[in-house]
Amino acid sequence: MAKEFKLKEVLDKVEDAVKELKNDDELQAKFKKEPVKTLEEITGLDLPDEKVKKVVALVEAKIDDADVDEKLAALSDKFEDFGDDLKDKIGGFFDKFDRD
Numbered sequence: 001m002a003k004e005f006k007l008k009e010v011l012d013k014v015e016d017a018v019k020e021l022k023n024d025d026e027l028q029a030k031f032k033k034e035p036v037k038t039l040e041e042i043t044g045l046d047l048p049d050e051k052v053k054k055v056v057a058l059v060e061a062k063i064d065d066a067d068v069d070e071k072l073a074a075l076s077d078k079f080e081d082f083g084d085d086l087k088d089k090i091g092g093f094f095d096k097f098d099r100d
Contacts, residue, residue, distance in 0.1 A: 035059075
């Protein structure tokens with residue numbers, strides 16, 4: 001019979017697994033190929049298949065979070081630049097009508 005794990009314990013193991021996977025490209029490749037087996041090896045979790053698949057999905061989402069954060073930061077910079085350009089163009093447009 002598999003050991004019962006509390007949710008907090010599983011989440012802590014997921015966080016540890018995510019850190020380990022993010023820092024090890026070889027392990028990440030193995031995880032992409034055999035996610036359930038690799039996750040069980042990393043965490044020591046022995047959960048029923050339907051629960052392991054949910055944990056795998058959570059780990060995959062957390063690994064992808066780093067990419068999302070970087071993309072959001074880059075997008076934010078682009079919006080800021082766009083706003084500055086737009087402000088300059090609008091200011092220049094109204095300067096044409098400024099007749100003192």
